[in-house]
Amino acid sequence: MKDRVEFYKMHGAGNDFVMIEDMSSELDFSTRLIESLCADHTGIGADGLIILRPSAKYDFRMRYFNKDGGEAEMCGNGARCAASFAFLKGIVSEKMVFDTKAGPVEAMMHGEDVRIGVGSVKDMRLHVPVGDAGLEVGYAVCGVPHAVLLTEDVDSWSRERFVETGRKIRNAAEFSPGGVNFNLVSVMKNDILRYRTYERGVEAETLACGTGAIALAAICSAMGITGSPLKCRTTSGDTLEVDFSPAEDGARDCFLKGPAIMSFQGVFETHIYI
Numbered sequence: 001m002k003d004r005v006e007f008y009k010m011h012g013a014g015n016d017f018v019m020i021e022d023m024s025s026e027l028d029f030s031t032r033l034i035e036s037l038c039a040d041h042t043g044i045g046a047d048g049l050i051i052l053r054p055s056a057k058y059d060f061r062m063r064y065f066n067k068d069g070g071e072a073e074m075c076g077n078g079a080r081c082a083a084s085f086a087f088l089k090g091i092v093s094e095k096m097v098f099d100t101k102a103g104p105v106e107a108m109m110h111g112e113d114v115r116i117g118v119g120s121v122k123d124m125r126l127h128v129p130v131g132d133a134g135l136e137v138g139y140a141v142c143g144v145p146h147a148v149l150l151t152e153d154v155d156s157w158s159r160e161r162f163v164e165t166g167r168k169i170r171n172a173a174e175f176s177p178g179g180v181n182f183n184l185v186s187v188m189k190n191d192i193l194r195y196r197t198y199e200r201g202v203e204a205e206t207l208a209c210g211t212g213a214i215a216l217a218a219i220c221s222a223m224g225i226t227g228s229p230l231k232c233r234t235t236s237g238d239t240l241e242v243d244f245s246p247a248e249d250g251a252r253d254c255f256l257k258g259p260a261i262m263s264f265q266g267v268f269e270t271h272i273y274i
Contacts, residue, residue, distance in 0.1 A: 002027065003270060007037075009044060009263040010085060012077030012114075014207025014236025016263070018049045019085045023060065025053055031069030036273040038067040044268065047202050050078050052086055059092045061099040066201025074102035074143025076210020076256050080114040083107035084260035102143035115257040118143060118211070121218040121250035133168040137182075138219040140250050145180045146215035150225075154186045154196050163205055166198025183212045185220065191230045193220065208234035210256050217242045218251035 005027065008019040018037050020027065029051065038046045048066050055061040062082040064075045079100065086092045087109055094109040106117040124140040128147070138148040147169050151157070157165075166182040169175070178200075185195040195216055197209035213232040220226045221244075228251075229243035240258040244251040 004267050005270060006265070006267050007044065008085060008265045009046065010081040010260060011263060012080045012208065012210065012260050013234045013238035013240055013258050015077035015209065016046045017078055017081050018044050018046045019081065020049070021052045021085070021089050021091070023052060023054050023091065027051070029065070033270070033273050034065045034069040035067070037268065043273070047199070047206050048075060048078060050082050050085070052082060052089075052091065055099040058099045058104055059096045060086055062105075064100070066199075068201050068203065070201055071101070072144055072201060074100050074118070074211055076116070076118060076142070076214065077208055077258070078210075079105050079107070079116050079118070080210065080256070080258060080260040083114045083116065084109065084262075088262070100143070110257065112259050112261060113257055114260045115255060118214060118254050118256060120247065120252045121215055121244070121254060124219065124222060124250040126219065126222060128174060130169055130172045130174055132172045133165060135165075135169070137169065138223070139180070140215045140219055142211040142215040142218075142254065144211055145175065145178065146183055146212050147175065147180045148183045148185060148216045148219045150185055152186060154184045154194055157184065157196075159205065162196060163198060166205065167203070170198060170200050181209065181212055183209070183216045185216045187220070187225055188233070190226055192233065193217065193226065193230060194233045196235055205235070207236035208238065208240065210240060210258070213240045213242055214244065214251075214254050214256055218244060218246070218254070221246050221251070
C-alpha cells in the first residue's frame with residue numbers, strides 16, 4: 001500500500017463519494033480504512049468510496065464501497081460520478097462502458113451531467129407487508145434492493161420519524177438477510193416525484209439515491225400513478241431524470257441522468273487511518 005494516495009471528492013445530486021483511480025491495481029483498502037476515510041468528522045467524509053480498476057472487457061471497473069466499508073453491487077449516483085471521474089482522468093472518451101458487480105453500465109457525458117444506462121428493474125412486488133413497521137411497501141431491485149412507500153408529503157415527515165421508519169424497514173425480517181434501502185415518495189405532478197432515501201450501509205438519510213429513483217419510478221409506473229420519462233427531486237434540491245420501458249416484473253432499458261460534480265482533490269497518508 002502506498003504511503004500517500006491521491007483522492008478526489010465528488011457528489012451526484014448531493015450523494016458524495018471519495019474517488020480513487022487505481023488502474024495499476026496497486027492499492028488495497030481494508031474495511032477499517034474505508035470506514036475511516038468516509039467518517040464525517042475525522043476523515044474525508046462521504047457516503048461511500050469508489051475505486052476505478054482495469055477491466056478485461058470494458059473501459060474500466062467501478063468498485064463501490066458503502067460508508068460502513070461493505071462492498072455493494074451498484075450505486076446510480078456513484079456510477080455517474082465514476083464516469084465523470086474516468087473522463088476527467090483521461091481514461092475514457094465522452095461515451096463509455098464500464099463494469100460493476102451488477103453488470104456493465106453504459107454512460108455518456110452531457111457537460112456536468114452524466115446519463116447512464118443501468119439495465120433493468122427486477123423482482124417487483126407492489127404490496128409487501130412489513131410487520132415491524134406496520135406498513136405495506138413496494139419492492140424492486142435496481143442493482144440493489146429498494147422498498148418504496150408512497151405518502152402525501154415527504155417533507156412533512158421529521159428527520160427523526162423518517163430515519164426511525166427507514167431503520168425498521170431496512171432491518172425488517174421480510175428483507176433479511178441483506179436488508180433493503182427505504183424510499184419515501186410523493187407525487188408532485190404526473191411527471192415529477194419528490195423522494196427521500198434511507199440507505200443501508202450508510203445507515204442514515206442521504207441527499208439522493210440514483211438506483212432508488214429508478215426503482216421508485218418503476219413502482220409508481222406499475223401502480224398507474226406516473227409514466228416515463230419523469231423527474232425525481234432529491235433532498236439536495238437537484239433533479240434526477242429517469243426514463244425506462246415498463247416490464248412485467250419491473251422495467252427494462254432504464255436510464256438515469258443528473259449532475260456529477262467535482263468538489264475538491266487532495267492526498268491522504270495511509271498510516272493516519274490504519
